[in-house]
Amino acid sequence: MKTVIHIVGARPNFVKAAPIIAEMEKIDNIQNLVVHTGQHYDDKMSNVFFSELGISKPNYNLGVGSGSHATQTASIMIGCEQIFIECDPDFIIVYGDINSCLAAALVASKMGVPIAHVESGLRSYDRTMPEEINRVITDSISNVLFLTSFDAMANLHREGIDTNRCYVVGNTMIDSLVRLSEEFNRSKILSTLGLEKKTYALATFHRPSNVDTASGLEKIIDIFTEISALNTELKILFPIHPRTLNNIKKFNLLDRMNQVDGLLIEKPFGYLDFISSMKDSLFVITDSGGIQEETTFLNVPCLTYRQNTERPVTVELGTNVLVDSISGIVENIRSIMDGTYKRAKAIEHWDGEAAIRVTKILSEVLS
Ligand code: UD1
Numbered sequence: 001m002k003t004v005i006h007i008v009g010a011r012p013n014f015v016k017a018a019p020i021i022a023e024m025e026k027i028d029n030i031q032n033l034v035v036h037t038g039q040h041y042d043d044k045m046s047n048v049f050f051s052e053l054g055i056s057k058p059n060y061n062l063g064v065g066s067g068s069h070a071t072q073t074a075s076i077m078i079g080c081e082q083i084f085i086e087c088d089p090d091f092i093i094v095y096g097d098i099n100s101c102l103a104a105a106l107v108a109s110k111m112g113v114p115i116a117h118v119e120s121g122l123r124s125y126d127r128t129m130p131e132e133i134n135r136v137i138t139d140s141i142s143n144v145l146f147l148t149s150f151d152a153m154a155n156l157h158r159e160g161i162d163t164n165r166c167y168v169v170g171n172t173m174i175d176s177l178v179r180l181s182e183e184f185n186r187s188k189i190l191s192t193l194g195l196e197k198k199t200y201a202l203a204t205f206h207r208p209s210n211v212d213t214a215s216g217l218e219k220i221i222d223i224f225t226e227i228s229a230l231n232t233e234l235k236i237l238f239p240i241h242p243r244t245l246n247n248i249k250k251f252n253l254l255d256r257m258n259q260v261d262g263l264l265i266e267k268p269f270g271y272l273d274f275i276s277s278m279k280d281s282l283f284v285i286t287d288s289g290g291i292q293e294e295t296t297f298l299n300v301p302c303l304t305y306r307q308n309t310e311r312p313v314t315v316e317l318g319t320n321v322l323v324d325s326i327s328g329i330v331e332n333i334r335s336i337m338d339g340t341y342k343r344a345k346a347i348e349h350w351d352g353e354a355a356i357r358v359t360k361i362l363s364e365v366l367s
Pocket of ligand 1: 012
């Protein structure tokens with residue numbers, strides 16, 4: 001019997017890991033253990049994802065919670081070391097680019113435990129992003145690297161990583177979309193909110209560079225105000241990340257935000273309600289990573305309010321555009337409204353079968 005430990009910690013991890021855990025559980029001689037670091041801990045940021053995505057209760061929950069990067073990363077490292085000593089895993093699997101991913105990979109690498117990294121090779125080439133540091137270091141110490149698209153291979157090659165250990169398998173976040181399409185099509189979120197399809201924009205903002213300063217948040221309020229002025233019929237649905245809400249309160253900006261016409265500030269949605277509201281939106285405006293991919297798959301226009309993206313394939317082939325000015329946002333919304341906005345092309349291996357490819361490769365490596 002081989003033991004594999006999956007390390008998950010925050011919302012996007014749960015979505016990426018669920019299809020792989022489900023596939024790996026079909027293999028007789030592999031024991032799968034799930035460690036939840038507790039980086040995300042609110043019911044709406046964590047538990048709802050486990051239940052909707054069908055991930056069983058984690059075997060371990062480190063409960064590290066929020067904190068500075070050093071505190072959070074160190075707590076996860078200490079917790080993981082204990083578990084790796086106790087369970088003696090044959091492999092660990094880390095997901096994406098969050099602090100939990102880096103922390104677990106660092107511990108495993110020092111203990112000689114092989115690491116598989118799902119979503120390797122993405123690069124924004126912006127080292128001010130904490131996630132970029134997490135990506136570069138995790139990739140440099142991983143043994144098996146699973147890539148969502150071919151451009152990631154060139155990034156890894158450039159960093160001197162042996163590409164014989166890299167596999168373009170596709171996107172397990174898209175696997176979750178495909179697997180749960182019937183469920184999210186049944187979501188009642190629009191009727192609950194009194195919204196009609198394609199009469200609203202969906203907005204999400206949580207990047208430190210946008211939401212950790214008063215001036216960043218004021219710019220977001222300006223964007224909402226501009227969108228609202230452009231089309232007074234359009235609603236803006238804003239399920240708010242706790243980090244963003246905390247900062248809006250801290251900088252006393254909640255009243256100003258509440259004054260924007262048509263803006264609906266909501267608590268974070270679970271996975272099914274979120275994907276459902278994304279699918280039926282007129283467009284999405286975001287600074288998220290994964291949402292750039294999900295909108296491309298669903299063929300929904302995505303305006304990414306950032307100066308760079310680690311997911312350029314969604315710009316080249318998908319519905320994503322980078323926007324960093326109000327005028328850029330307005331221009332793109334006009335083209336969405338007049339029906340001239342670009343449409344998505346298919347991306348190789350974004351087909352719902354990435355987890356099957358991952359599992360096949362890992363079972364060969366483990367045998
Ligand atoms: C983390 C990831 C980011 C990912 C995002 C998805 C890192 C460095 N960042 O950012 O890459 O896109 O998750 O959401 O790993 N909070 C709560 N309840 C929660 C979780 C967070 O209140 O359940 C609040 C706390 O105030 C906390 C803040 O949000 O201090 C930030 O949370 P944290 O997990 O550190 O980073 P995210 O901004 O969520």
